[in-house]
Each structure stands twice: as C-alpha cells, then as structure tokens.
Amino acid sequence: MGEILTNAPAEPAGAVTYATADGLLGSVWLLVAIPLVSAAILLLLGRRADRWGHWLGVGAIGVSFVLGLASFFQLRGLENKSVELSLWDFISVGGFQVDFGLLFDPLAAVFVLLITGVGFLIHLYAVEYMAHDAGRRRFFGYFNLFVAAMLLLVLGNNYVMLYVGWEGVGLASYLLISFWYDRPSAATAGKKAFLMNRVGDAGLAIAIFIMFATLGTTQYDEVFNGVGAIGATTVLVLGLLLLLGATGKSGQFPLQAWLPDAMEGPTPVSALIHAATMVTAGVYLIARSNPIFSANTTLQLVVVSVGALTLLIGCIIGAAKDDIKRVLAWSTVSQIGYMFLGVGLGGGAYALAIIHLLAHGFFKANMFLGAGSVMHGMKDQVDIRRFGALSKHMKITWLTFMMGWLAIIGIPPLSGYFSKEPIIVAAFEREDWTAWLFGGAALLGAGLTAFYMTRLFVLTFHGPARWTEDIEHPHESPKLMTVPLILLAIGSIGAGYLLSTSVPDWLTATAGLGGEEAAHHPVLSHAVITILSILVTVLGAGLAWFLFRNGTATAPQPAGVLVTAARRNLYTDAVNEAVFEKPGIFLTRALVFLDNRGIDGLVNGLAAGVGGGSGRLRRLQTGFVRSYATSILTGALLVVAAFLAVQAGWLA
Secondary structure, X not given: OOEEEEOOOOOOOOOOEEEOOOOHHHHOHHHHXXXXXXXXXXHHHHHHHOOOHHHHHHHHHHHHHHHHHHHHHHHHOOOOOOEEEEEEEEEEEOOEEEEEXXXXXXXXXXXXXXXXXXXXXXXXXXXXXXOOOOXXXXXXXXXXXXXXXXXXXXXXXXXXXXHHHHHHHHHHHHHHHOOOOOOHHHHHHHHHHHHHHHHHHHHHHHHHHHHHHHHOOOEHHHHHHHHHHXXXXXXXXXXXXXXXXHHHXXXXXXXXXXXXXXXXXXXXXXXXXXXXXXXXXXXXXXXXXXXXXXXXXXXHHHHHHHHXXXXXXHHHHXXXXXXXXXXXXXXXXXXXXXXXXXXHHOOOHHXXXXXXXXXXXXXXXXXXXXXXXXXXXXXXXXXXXXXXXHHHOOHHHHHHHHHHHHHHHOOOOOHHHHHHHHHHHXXXXXXXXXXXXXXXXXXXXXXXXXXXXXXXXXXHHOOOOOOOOOOOOOXXXXXXXXXXXHHHXXXXXXXXXXXXXXXXXXXXXXXXXXXXXXXXXXXXXXXXXXXXXXXXXXXXXXXXXXXXXXXXXXXXXXXXXXXXXXXXXXXXXXXXXXXXXHHHHHHXXXXXXXXXXXXXXXXXXXXXXXXXXXXXXXXXXXXXXXXXXXXXXXXXXXXXXXXXXXXXXXXX
C-alpha cells in the first residue's frame, strides 16, 4: 500500500530513513478502513442489514482495537518510535503537494487505543441500549463513521489529513446528536453543534492556509522545523487560529455552548463524544502542535487562560443542573479545561494532560453509560431530583458509577488522583504571580468538582425515593450494558496510576512531549499542594453529602444571583444570541427586504411596465382590414397635411 518512513521527530526533517513496509505497521491504514467500510455497508444496504448490522458495527471496532493493540506493541520494538506510511498523492496543484499519509507514533498510538478500546465497549453497550430503536442499523453506521473519522484525525501525517478527519467527526456528530430528528430539541441541538463547530473549523482552515503561505507545506515535521524561521507575530496568529479550532471541537470557552445540548442524542453518543472521540480532538491538536505553542509564551498563556476559565465555568454551571446527562456534560467541559491547562503549561505538563485525557476516557464513559443505565431503569427520566434510593435496586450500576465518581473528584488511589492532581501541581509551578492565579483556579475547580459530582451521585443513588408515580420498581440493566460498565469501572480505578508511570516515558519519543520539567521554585511545595487538593475535595464532597443526603426539592426553588446565572449557563447563550444570532437575523431580514422590494421590485416593475405597454398596444390590433385601411388613410392624410403646411410656411 505504500512505504514506511521511520524517523525520530526530534531530528531535522532531512534525517529521514526509508524502510520496507513490513508487519502490522504497514497495515495501519486498516485502522481507518475497517470502520469506514463497515459504515458504508450499514448505510448502503439499508434494511437488509437490520438483523445483523449492529454486530458488524461492534465487530469492526473490535477488530480495529486488536489491530491497534498489536501495532502498539510492534511500535514499542522500534528504536525510533515513529512510523510514517505514505499511501498516495492526495493533492498536487502547482507547488501545493499533500500526501494521503498516516503517522503512527507514541502520541497517535495512545489515542488509537483510547478511541478503539473505549469505543468498542460503548458500541457493545449500544447494542442493548438501542435494541428497540427502529434505526439501530443506521445508528451503528453513523457510529462507525464517527470512529473512522476520529482515527483519521489522529493518524494523519499532515494538517490536511487532520482536517479531513476533523470535518468527518463534525459530520458524524451532527448525524448522531440529531439522530432522533423527529424531536425538535434533537434537531436544534445537532444544528447548534454543527454551526458552532464551523466557527472553530474556519480558524483551523485559515491556519492551514497560513502554513502553506509561509512554509510551503502542511507536513508535521516540516512545519515544526520551520517554526523558528517565521516571525513571532505569525507564530502567535497561527497558534491562536489553531486554538480557535481546538476550542470548537473540545467545547472550551468561548465555543462551549454546543456541548451540553449534544445530550439530546442517544446516551451512547454522549459517551463516545465526551469520553473517547470528539472532545479530545482539540487537546490532540494542541499536543500535536506543541512546537508551535511552545515557541511563543504569549500563546501558551492564552491556552492556560482558556483552560482555567473553562474549568471553572463547567464547575459552576454543573452545580446548578438537574439533568443527569447535562451535569456530566458540564463536567466534561470542566475536565477538558484541566487538559487545556496542562497542554498550555508546556514541557512535561503536555504528558500530564494526555494522562488525564486517557484516564478521563475511562471514568467519563463509565458515568455516561451509568447514566444511561439509570435512565433505562427509570423509563428515560433524567431529573436527579426525581431519583434516590437506586443503590438498593441497581447495585451494579451504583457500584460502577461510584468508581467513576471517586475517580473524577480525585480520591486516591483512583485514576483521577494520579491524572488531575499533577496538573494542579504544575500550575502552581509557574515562575510568576500567575502560579497563584492558575493554580488557585485549578484547586478551586477540584473542590467544586467534588461538590457537584457528589450532589449528582447522592441525589441519584441515595436518600429517599422520589420517583414519579409511573415508576414502580427500577431494575438493573441487562448484561450487555453492565459488562462494559464493570470493565470501565476497573479502568476508572487503576488506569491513572498505570498511565502516570508509563505514559511520560512513552511520549518522550514524540518531540516536545514527556520528559522532566525544568527546575522551578514553586510557590507551594508538592506535598502542601497535594494536601490542599485532597482537603478541598473532601470538603466539597462532604458539603454536598450533608446538603443532599435526604434529597432535595423536586420543583424549582428561588435562588440567588449566582445560582440563577448558573442555571442559565452564565448567560453565555444569551450573549451568543445578542451578539451573533439577533444581528444575523436582523441582517438577513434586511437583505430579504432589499431583495424583495429593491432587486425584485426593479425587475418586477420593469416587467410590469413592458407588460402594461404591450397590453395597450395590443388593443390596436383588431384584426379588421377596414380598421387598418382607415388607419393607413388617416396617417397618409396627416403626412400630406404636414407636407403642405411646411410648403406654405405655416410650420416654418
């Protein structure tokens, strides 16, 4: 299919050696091709695939995971852990040359395992969850398309390939969020996600244009080696445009409003988007582009600021929501904020962000699928104020959800402690006063996360039953749903420690990632920060348990300014409507008026004038010869009379 290029990314671009494509590494293109072909079969065969299509979808992702795992182990055996596979010329126009090529290196490998591994469990869960939906085969077609696009995004060896996968993910997310298109809320949510992501995608597209205009290439290694040759302003603009694209896909400020509305799709979609695919794309983009972001301290400061602000926004809004899936959605916004904080800090913190991303994939998928299990047993209800006492009736869901809850709030020794706490420490290790600002934000976010996630857990599973009258006896979900929950719960327990001890060294083979941070003088010692982090976590969780252990009111209650603002998403939707939507509507109506009364009015008026004149002239055409003869005689007499008048001097 092509040739493999093996190279160490830290070396100059010219230091590339060619090797024969052998073993599984020569077939990494199958990682993308298998789910893509499966999606095509499911969508083209139509109803003929209804009986078995869902199993084809599950099997395709399972095969991709096995292939990815085997390729990962083969990559470990290479001295230079970077394999580039060039398949064919994708674009060749003048000086613009783009290969359709794939890059399988340590960064891509960990994303492949996350996407296919967690994605497989979500697919398996969806078989039972979507069992009674008439469109299950179509759903799995979209699901496979989603995974194929995400794999292309992380495996592409240049920014154009990344962009193709980027847009494929956007398309698949639109199809899945609005899967139940007969529901107005789902159709609206799909359009909102699609349009808000177009804003970020425009930034990424312009960044790619700038790369070609200034460096003449979009290949990763060539772009990164050329960063030092372009001006600081160009690097800043390029990075800001890449960041705009990242905020769109990852639901970060100011493009975060679409992410919670994506909950209108089926719950497996929420799990796949929030845990293994779409929202991780922005973090991947910044991590992959680390030589660009590391070249400009102002750019890094912007990334850190976006992460710190967004993690607090997610915490504050999440604490005021009552929809179980929307609470989890805002927690995703917040946790991705921690990842942006990590990649913005640079150096060894890049690896910390990737560790948290991988650990988050386990415990967030665990909790989203747990929420789906709760909905399955509660007739699709989502209001946590109407739950309670479910620990007695859904023990597997309760225990597995508990592992995700303890992991996300960072209780040792679960995974969140080993992935999030080091980012908080790294924030406090900045060399200026911003250490207090960003470290304090990360620490405050830890306390708020413990509060609102404990509120969610307690109101859902503990306290008195507050069920509606149509709920008689909640039941545990079938095994096809609980087995993935158990496996993800195991990952929620141990993934953080395992990743923290292996990923940093593994990522050192990707330029700029992993390794040790330069020696700093932190404003607080590591031990003090750790103690403070655990203390605020315990205080936040304890406060929520005390306030909500006996349930809460099942009707909206009067609230203060902050709670009211949080319930209204801190007015971010209102700002978007006032700044973008309403002016756009006004402009559209003005253009419609101009078109109707101006352009169309001119054209229609001219047509009416010609038509009216023609109608009047048509009256002269009677069809009677005597009328025409009389007209000719009258005209002749008028001509003769005029001639005689001129000769007589009357008209001189």
